[in-house]
Amino acid sequence: MNSGDxxxxxxxxxxxxxxxxxxxxxxxxxxxxYGLSAVAIALLALVGLLGGIGWNGISAxxxxxxxxxxxxDRAVLGLPAAPDVDESALxxxxxxxxxxxxxxxxxxxxxxxxxxxxxxxxxxxIAGFELxxxxxxxxxxxxxxxxxALPLSDEAGRYLKGDISRDSEESRRKLKDDQLDxxxxxxxxxxxxxxxxxxFFTGGDSREPEVAGLGGALLGSLWTLLVTLALSFPIxxxxxxxxxxxxxxxxxxxxxxxxxxxxAAVPSIVYGLLGLAVFLNFMALPRSAPVVGGLVLALMTxxxxxxxxxxxxxxxxxxxxxxxxxxxxxPPQVVAHHVLPLALPGILTGTIIGMARALGETAPLLMIGxxxxxxxxxxxxxxxxxxxPVQIYLWAESPERAFQELxxxxxxxxxxxxxxxxxxxxxLRNRSEQSW
Amino acid sequence: xxxxxxxxGTRAGAGHAPVPRAKVLSRELSVFYGEKQALFDIALDINxxxxxxxxxPSGCGKSTFLRCINRMNDVIDTCRVTGSIRLDGHxxxxxxxxxxxxxRRVGMVFQKPNPFPKSIFENVAYGPKIHGLTKGRGELxxxxxxxxxxxxxxxxxxxxxxxxxxxLSGGQQQRLCIARxxxxxxxxxxxxxxxxxxxxxxxxxxxxxxxxxxxxxxxxVVTHSMQQAARISQRxxxxxxxxLVEAGDTSKIFTNPEDGRTQDYxxxxxx
Ligand SMILES: Nc1ncnc2c1ncn2[C@@H]1O[C@H](COP(=O)(O)OP(=O)(O)O)[C@@H](O)[C@H]1O
Ligand SMILES: [Mg+2]
Numbered sequence: 001m002n003s004g005d006x007x008x009x010x011x012x013x014x015x016x017x018x019x020x021x022x023x024x025x026x027x028x029x030x031x032x033x034y035g036l037s038a039v040a041i042a043l044l045a046l047v048g049l050l051g052g053i054g055w056n057g058i059s060a061x062x063x064x065x066x067x068x069x070x071x072x073d074r075a076v077l078g079l080p081a082a083p084d085v086d087e088s089a090l091x092x093x094x095x096x097x098x099x100x101x102x103x104x105x106x107x108x109x110x111x112x113x114x115x116x117x118x119x120x121x122x123x124x125x126i127a128g129f130e131l132x133x134x135x136x137x138x139x140x141x142x143x144x145x146x147x148x149a150l151p152l153s154d155e156a157g158r159y160l161k162g163d164i165s166r167d168s169e170e171s172r173r174k175l176k177d178d179q180l181d182x183x184x185x186x187x188x189x190x191x192x193x194x195x196x197x198x199x200f201f202t203g204g205d206s207r208e209p210e211v212a213g214l215g216g217a218l219l220g221s222l223w224t225l226l227v228t229l230a231l232s233f234p235i236x237x238x239x240x241x242x243x244x245x246x247x248x249x250x251x252x253x254x255x256x257x258x259x260x261x262x263x264a265a266v267p268s269i270v271y272g273l274l275g276l277a278v279f280l281n282f283m284a285l286p287r288s289a290p291v292v293g294g295l296v297l298a299l300m301t302x303x304x305x306x307x308x309x310x311x312x313x314x315x316x317x318x319x320x321x322x323x324x325x326x327x328x329x330x331p332p333q334v335v336a337h338h339v340l341p342l343a344l345p346g347i348l349t350g351t352i353i354g355m356a357r358a359l360g361e362t363a364p365l366l367m368i369g370x371x372x373x374x375x376x377x378x379x380x381x382x383x384x385x386x387x388x389p390v391q392i393y394l395w396a397e398s399p400e401r402a403f404q405e406l407x408x409x410x411x412x413x414x415x416x417x418x419x420x421x422x423x424x425x426x427x428l429r430n431r432s433e434q435s436w
Numbered sequence: 437x438x439x440x441x442x443x444x445g446t447r448a449g450a451g452h453a454p455v456p457r458a459k460v461l462s463r464e465l466s467v468f469y470g471e472k473q474a475l476f477d478i479a480l481d482i483n484x485x486x487x488x489x490x491x492x493p494s495g496c497g498k499s500t501f502l503r504c505i506n507r508m509n510d511v512i513d514t515c516r517v518t519g520s521i522r523l524d525g526h527x528x529x530x531x532x533x534x535x536x537x538x539x540r541r542v543g544m545v546f547q548k549p550n551p552f553p554k555s556i557f558e559n560v561a562y563g564p565k566i567h568g569l570t571k572g573r574g575e576l577x578x579x580x581x582x583x584x585x586x587x588x589x590x591x592x593x594x595x596x597x598x599x600x601x602x603x604l605s606g607g608q609q610q611r612l613c614i615a616r617x618x619x620x621x622x623x624x625x626x627x628x629x630x631x632x633x634x635x636x637x638x639x640x641x642x643x644x645x646x647x648x649x650x651x652x653x654x655x656x657v658v659t660h661s662m663q664q665a666a667r668i669s670q671r672x673x674x675x676x677x678x679x680l681v682e683a684g685d686t687s688k689i690f691t692n693p694e695d696g697r698t699q700d701y702x703x704x705x706x707x
Contacts, residue, residue, distance in 0.1 A: 249513055319550035323613070325508065326544035327563035327620055328536045337562070338552060 053411050060409025063197040063210070064160040065149040066123060066186065070102045070131065072142050079142070090136055096128035099150065107182065118179050124151040124210045149193060154209040154402035156183055160192060163405075200409060204375045205391065209402035212395070214410055216377040220290055220370070220385030221359060227294020227381055228301055228358050233351055235298075236305030237340075240347075243306070244313040245335050264303035271300045272364030280368060287369035288384040296364045301354040308350020312343035345428045352425040356418050362389040388414045456483035459624060459654040460505055464519035467500050467509065474500045477519065478680045480673055482624075487646060487655045489665035489686070492675035493701070498658040501675070502626050504528070505656065506542035507535050523624070540567055543617030547629040549609035551601030551616070556593050559601040559612055560584060563620035579619060587615035588645050607638025614645065624654045632660060643668050662702055666690050674698045 077093040079085055100120050104110065110119050127150040134148075135141050155174045158164050164173055166180050175183075186192050203213025247253045275296035279285045285292050316339045324334040340347075365371070371390050378385035386394065388410065395407040460482040467475040475497045482488045490498040500509070507528060509515040521528045528538065540563075551559050560580045563569075570576040580597075584590035589611040593604070601612050610630055617625055627646070631639040646655060646668050659665050665672050666686060673683035674697075682695045693699045 317550075319546065319548060320552065321511075322508070322544075322546060323550040323552060323616075324562075325511065326506070326539060326546070327566075327616060328539040329562075329566055330536050331511075333566055337566075342553065 050415065053408055053415065056405065057408030057410075057412040059161055060200055060405045060412075061197055062194055063200075064152055064157055065193050065195055066152055067191050067193055068099065068102050068148050068150055069145050070098050070148055071145050072098060072131075072135065073101075074142060076101050077142075085139065085142070087136070090139060091132070093132070093135070094128075095131040095135070098131065099123060099127055099148075106186075115178070118176060119182060122153055122156045122179055122182060124153050124208060126206070126208055126211050127151060149195070151210045152192075154400055157210055158402055158405075159183055160187070160194075161405075163401075200406070201413075204377045205373060205386070205394070206375060207373075209398070209400050209406055212403070212406055214388070214391060214413060216374060217386050217388045217391035217410070218413075219377045220293075220374075221387040223290035223378060223381045223385065224293040224297060224365075224387055225355055225359060227291055228297040229351070229355060231294065231298035232301040232305055232354070236302045236351075237309050237347060239302075240306045240309030240313060241335060241340070244310045245331070245339065260303050260306050264307060266300075267363075268300055268361055269363040269367065271296050272367030274299065275364060276367045286382055286384070288372050288374070288386070290378060290381045290383075290385050290387075292368050293365050293370050293385075293387065294381065296368060297358040297361060300361070300364065301358050304354040304357070305347075305351050308353070309343070309347045312346025312350065313339060315346060316342045345431055349425045349429045352421050352428070356421040356425075359387075359421070360389055360414065360418060362387075362393060365390055388417075456486060458482065459484040460521065460523055460656075461525075462501075462504070462519070462521040465501075465504065465521050466518045467497070467504065468514075468516045468518075469512070470514040474678050475504075476678045480680055480683055482654060482656055483671065484654045485650055485652075486671055487650050487657060487669040488671045488673065489669035490656065490658045490673050490675060491660075491662060491665050491701070492681075494660070496675040497678045498675050499628050502544075502628055502656060502658055505624065505626055506539050506544055507533075508539075508544065510535060540620050541622055542624045542626060543620065543622035545610070545613050545617055545625065545627040545630050548633050549606055549613055551604070551609050551612050553600060553602055555598045556584075556601050556604070556612060557597040560615050560619045563616060567620055569620065583615040583619040584612075586618055586649070587611045588641065588648075589615055605638070607634050607641060610634060610638070610642060611645065614642075614649075618649075618653075622653065624656065625649065627655065627657045629658050629660060631664065639664075662690070674701060676701070 074081055076098050077095065078097065079089060079093050100116075103119055103123070104116070107119060110116055127148075130150060131146075131148065134146065152160070155164070156179075159175055159180060160183065164175060166177070170177055183192070199211060199213045199215075201213065201218070202215040203211060204216040206212040243253060243256065247256075275292060279292045279295055280287060285295075320338050320342065321334050324338045325331075329337065365387060370386050371394065372384065372386070373394065374384050374386055376383075392407055392410045392414065395403045395410060458481040462478050462480050465475060465478040465480075466473060478501060480501075490501060492498055503509045504517060504521050505523070505528065509517065517529055523538070523542065527533070552562065554562075557580055560583050561576055564576060564579055570579055581590060584593065589608060592608060593599075593612075601609065604612060610633075614625075614630075630646075631642050634642065643664065646657065649655060650670075657665075657669065669686045671684065672686040672689040674681045674689065674693075674695075676697050682689060682693060682698045684694075689698065690702055693702065
């Protein structure tokens with residue numbers, strides 16, 4: 001019977017059968033191809049995006065400086081000849097004049113007010129402050145010659161980085177041909193040095209792109225996230241533990257659960273409005289302060305943490321709870337000694353993802369005034385401050401061309417932090433999967 | 437009516453042994469999960485220093501009964517218990533009873549070995565630690581070692597007490613769970629199908645162990661295997677559809693059951 005069957009197959013139907021087989025194989029291949037192309041498109045978009053940002057932004061991480069030996073001559077600085085000079089006089093001395101004097105020495109051929117102004121314009125307008133800072137720190141430098149690395153103006157920096165071409169029409173660029181000649185001459189004499197742009201990471205914001213830094217925004221983000229974490233993590237985990245382990249199942253718990261999910265879906269700007277109404281107008285907390293930003297973002301992050309923590313708690317096998325109860329652990333002991341430690345990696349994963357979202361959040365912070373121009377890095381959670389994404393927004397809005405490079409550089413930094421946080425979250429998640 | 441008969445049979449069965457003392461005693465014990473009744477008026481005596489096995493088709497309420505003795509049912513919101521179950525004459529479900537100290541006196545071993553994802557040492561040391569049974573590290577170590585010895589596991593793990601308990605084989609894990617239960621000094625040990633996840637060799641080791649432990653503890657074992665019940669227990673209780681059909685000396689239940697349903701079950705006609 002059986003052999004007859006297979007004989008019939010072997011004899012009568014192979015053509016039919018192989019056709020079906022081939023069609024199925026083709027369908028399989030097509031199916032796999034769809035999946036692969038979808039992944040390829042996603043990857044391409046990601047690489048394109050990151051690549052584009054990287055291409056535009058990486059140049060913000062270094063800059064060019066002008067190396068000058070400047071004579072700190074009292075007469076030039078406008079200081080009296082007396083040996084003792086009080087601090088206020090030192091503070092108001094004309095340091096820019098000393099730098100300009102040196103520039104004129106370099107180029108004796110420059111004459112006329114207009115040409116001199118173009119020469120001076122190559123050096124950043126804040127170069128004098130750099131010199132002032134040095135002298136205030138050590139008045140003994142007066143009447144000596146100091147070697148300085150001075151910031152160049154934003155346009156000069158762009159030319160040295162190759163953003164401006166000499167071939168473009170002179171009238172359509174800010175730097176004129178004679179200025180380009182001077183820059184080329186300085187480069188040829190070895191007066192131009194390319195350095196890592198430390199100030200970009202440590203300095204505060206500035207109206208001058210060549211000295212504007214992310215430091216203030218980084219600190220602001222740090223303070224804000226610390227406040228967010230300090231509030232949302234303990235409250236979120238405690239709420240999750242209560243709901244998952246102790247609250248009796250019933251209407252109230254169901255109602256809470258539904259509304260926590262609703263809260264997680266509320267657009268972030270709504271939290272900003274809430275913060276404006278409650279924290280600023282009602283509680284009269286300071287504007288633009290990381291505390292308020294942290295409070296708002298904590299409200300926004302809490303539902304995410306509660307949901308993630310509940311999922312992590314639920315994933316702890318019931319057998320562990322039974323084992324602990326079975327040897328006489330009380331329910332709080334079961335949670336503290338066994339369930340929470342096992343759920344912790346999952347909880348942390350959720351928390352980090354929530355924090356990453358909070359780090360990238362802009363809209364609610366605009367509502368509470370964290371969008372102001374603030375030059376000094378915040379000294380604490382109550383000091384006015386801005387945050388990374390808002391800084392990006394501010395720079396992107398600025399008219400000077402050089403801010404564009406800074407914008408991309410800041411995006412690179414932000415994306416770097418986000419990738420780092422997600423990587424930590426993934427590592428934690430993998431570790432939690434191994435533990436049982 | 438049937439329950440009355442079983443209770444009488446229980447007492448008759450107890451007559452043989454050299455005055456066995458009832459350690460656990462249930463009367464008119466009923467358990468409900470929400471609206472659904474899982475146990476009906478159970479009257480059963482469990483004697484001290486004996487192994488009592490609970491047999492019956494699955495879903496008949498064996499685990500439910502077992503979990504009444506140490507009130508593990510408390511964690512199930514919908515579960516409600518009526519009637520009486522006594523440990524040494526004291527009502528287990530008395531609201532004054534401290535569940536933590538009850539569970540210290542009534543240990544439990546589960547169907548699937550469930551060591552904590554901690555070291556072998558920590559697994560055994562956890563119970564004594566939370567109950568504050570030992571003073572100092574030395575005493576604790578002694579207790580851990582003696583518990584492992586009694587559970588017949590010490591020789592196999594003495595060189596790797598710091599390795600995770602989950603790295604052991606299934607049978608070793610189950611003996612680790614027994615050591616963990618022993619470590620808090622219980623009087624009664626409940627075992628819910630302790631061998632159903634183990635291979636025959638590991639099963640044989642656990643069965644031997646149960647027989648040894650009988651000297652010190654009162655043991656209640658739920659089992660699916662009638663051969664196992666016959667091998668390890670002195671008394672057997674047969675449950676069916678939430679009713680205790682028959683309880684008595686194991687030899688009598690297996691050779692000369694009084695109830696037709698017991699007869700049918702042990703001859704393999706259902707279940
Ligand atoms: N947590 C629970 N909630 C609701 N019903 C349950 C629960 N646990 C057990 N039951 C029901 O109680 C009855 C007895 O279950 P159980 O004691 O586990 O049986 P056994 O251990 O004999 O297989 C079964 O009908 C089962 O469906
Ligand atoms: Mg069961």
